[in-house]
Amino acid sequence: MAPFNLLDWVAENSGHFKPPVGNEYLYSGRDFFVMIIKGPNARNDFHQVDSEEFFIQLKGDVHVKTIEDGVVKVHRIREGEVFFIPPNVPHSPQRGPDTLGLVVERRRPEGEPEHLIFFCEKCNTLVYDKVFDCKDIVKHFAQAMEEFWADPVLSTCKKCGHRIAKP
Template identity: 30%
Template sequence: MMFKMPIVDLMKEGDKLAESGKRVSVLWQEPESLVFLARGREYRSEFHINPSDEMMYMVKGQMNLHYRTPEGKEEIAVLSQGSVIYTPSGIPHSPRFPPDAYLLVQERKRKPEEIDRFQWFCPSCDAFLHEESCHVADYKADPVSKAYQRFFDSEEFRTCKSCGTVMPKP
């Protein structure tokens, strides 16, 4: 077996990603390491709870990383181009950046017993709306898009039990 140490031109990979229309390009996925380049979404509202630590590097553009404190308060960390941020496992976070921006993410590949969670909160009163969960065996399957589809396809999931607001589809 030949030993490989991949070298990736992040700007070229980002341009290929944009041309393809896809959101994620997995650069490598090994038992102890997962690295992917993500392109922003026009709309993002969920908070991802990752069972592994994450390092995010803003390759191009700017990102507002929404996150929830242990007390449940929503905060925003602004990550400018060329900046890096560490997000510990278990912190609900929502990377929000435009489709022409690129983010490099490094985390650990999931262990068989680990579950990723995606949570939504009411845009009017901030009450909890819904949670999707899944085991992410292969990040190439784009679990965020699948969780989004399940959530937005259900008006029941998008309806706040506290104030009655229905989160609109993007």
């Protein structure tokens, strides 16, 4: 593999960055993978894995919601800053238009659970926690989100009846 210009790569692959997540593999290796994530995204979910994630914000700012000790915290990551997410911390990156980030994640071994979590926007009740073996995060994670939003049974809060819509 030879060195290459990252911004040229982003321009050449611009058609791949689509909501809801807006991610594309920059590198997909045996032990880890690197994604470029371009805003805007369309997310009202939380993601949780049993490993760390490393964020580098290349352009613009991103707000990452985390749930720590049952409390939602919003972390603003400015252009040029880095952010580490510890294992098993639910997080929800909110990317605005024309933003660009780089995320490094450990390749999950087969059978290690990945979580796609939705909370009710009205009463904050857990509505859905899909635990699955996500072999391809670029493809499978967005598919799981679309399946949730399309199913009124899955996406309706049992406590208050609010339906979580696709943003």
